[in-house]
Amino acid sequence: MNLRSIIWVVLIAGASLAAGAPGLRAADRRAADLLIEADHVVSMNPEMAVWEPGAVAIRGNTIVAVGDLETVRRQVRARRTERVGNRWILPGLVNLHAHIAMNPMRGVADDMELMAWLRRYIFPLEAKLVNARFVYEASLLGCAELISRGTTTVVDMYYFEDDVARAVREAGLRGWLGQTIIDFKAPDFATPAEALQYTEATMQRWRADPLVRVIPAPHSCYTCSPETLRLAGELAVRFDSPMTYHLAESANEVADVRKRYDASPVEHAARLGLLGKGRLAAHCVQLTPADLGLLQGSGTAVAHNPDSNLKLASGIAPIPEIRRRGIPVGLGTDGAASNNRLDLFAAMDLAAKIHKQRDSDPTVMPARDVVRMATIEGAAAIGAEKQIGSLEPGKQADLIVLDLSGPLYEPVHNIYSHLVYVAHGEAVIGTMVAGRWLMKDRRLLTLDPKRLARLASGHRGEIQRITGGQP
Ligand SMILES: [Zn+2]
Known part of the structure; x- marks a missing residue:
């Protein structure tokens, strides 16, 4: 072979390698x-590609290849292959707002308005019930539900967040975990100054963790003074950290904030410098056109919680308008005491329907857009769209496996329609975070169901002793 033909062979080999072409x-x-080989892989990538059959190849915590089955088989050399057959693989769901340690409190106070629910029932119960041990145990229960129903990333907000973090870490989930800062005596700290100090120390402690991040979570404009809100914002800036808070959730909140500060909650937050990139505002139900304008320019993201908003009759957030304005928005469940399930499939179903009714327009919030909100757009809302939210090479291997076989589901004509209008969390049979199975064939692998049952039973007793068994 002369020199010219050697160069030619090298060039061809190089080109076919670069293209990932057949015959590697x-x-x-x-x-x-x-x-992982499956009959159906839904990527949620920019092209919204669905491969039937498809495959996902994983190395460590990262997706190294994903696509149609034959192509991926040619591209990778895998140590192990798992064939899941007639199942659907999707990116793991992103839950932008939860209070996972509230799981044992579901059903203790239903069917009432937000302020009455909080001030007459939830805050007094928490004052007696909530301590570090309870939060850790209850968070394990919350994590079990999230894993079982397909959430792989959760944004939480509660007390004793270091103990929430321990539970989330043990469960293997990915979490942005907000330590609550509030002006009145909370279950963990008597003053906001103590809460701020603890928040900073806890953020520091979890700083290097690959999955868990602790962030400041000032509760709201109606439970935090301007000074508390400002200090929490400064803490977030100092750590280059995201921050989350409740905002414009109910008409009562709007009236309260207007009376005290002569501003809407969004205007009040804007004046205090709380809007901006990396700021995640839960709810945003009661917004004026001026509020929408403030949010639009700011980079602030919104967590939409349709179940909780409807159940507490807080109202219906103007989500189609929020999306039209390009404000980042994803879905949340809120806590199990006001929902009462941490099921993003239920949230998707409602999010697709309530806005059609509100706007008298069945074309708003099509199913495909709603699935995007629960995956890639939710990831973008917390600035994590390069790591999670879709199945693409280089991203974290966070995925779920759904069983949509049998007469409850088949035939499937349009997967997005099925995910939103047909499926519930019970369709999830497998959940993986960062390349590690947390649930497989509906069996929890990181949490012990017997231990969870014991904890749930213990919490039932504790709550009944406090409430006298009277819901
Ligand atoms: Zn909430």
Whole structure:
């Protein structure tokens, strides 16, 4: 072979390698620890590609290849292959607003307005019930529900967030965990100054963790003084950290804030410098056109919680308008005491329907957009769209496996329609975060169901002793 033909061969080999073309030699294939093959893979990538059949190849915590089955098989050399057959693989769901330690409190106070619910029932119960041990145990229960129903990333807000973090870490979930800062005596701290100090120390403690991040969570404009809100914002800036808070949730909140500060909650938050990139505002139900304008320019993201908003009759957030204005928005469940399930499939179903009714327009919030809100747009709302929210090479291997086989589901004509209008969390049979299965074939792998049952039973007793068994 002369020199010219040697160069030619090298060029051809290089080109076919770069294109990931067929005929790669075994040595040129990408190494993977695990290849998952399925009849259906839904990517939520920019092209919204669905591969039938498809495959996802994973190395460590990262997706190294994803696509149609034959292509991925040619691209990778996997140590292990798992074939899931007639199942659907999707990116893990992103839950932008929860209070996971409230799971044992579901059903203790239903069917009432937000302020009455909070001030007459939830705050007094929490004052007696909530301590570090309770929060850790209850968070394990909350994590079990999230994993079982397909959430892989959760934004939480509660007390003793270091103990929430321990539980989330043990469960193996990804979490942005907000330590509550509030002006009255809370279950963990008597003053906002103490809460701020603890928040800073806890943020520091979890700083290097690959999955769990602790962030400041000043409760709201109606429970935090301007000074508390300002200090929490400064803490977030100092740590280059996201921050989350409740905002414009109910008409009572709006009236309260207007009376005290002569401003809407959004205007009040804007004056205090609380709007901006990395700021996640839960609810945003009661917004004026001026509020929408303030949010639009700011980079602030919105967590939409349709179940909780409807159940507390807080109103219906103007989500189609929020999306039209390009304000980042995803879905949340809120806590199990006001929902009462941490099921993003239920949230998707409602999010697709209530806005059609509110706007008298069945074309708003199509199913495909709602699935985007629960995945890639939710990830973007917390600035994590390069790491999670879709199945793409280089992203974290956060995925779920759904069983949509049998007469409850088949035939499936349009997967987005099925995910939003047909499926519930019970369709999820597998959940993986960062390349690690947390649930497989409906079996929890990081949490012990017997232990969870014991904890739930213990919490039932504790809550009944406090409430006298009277819901
Ligand atoms: Zn909330």
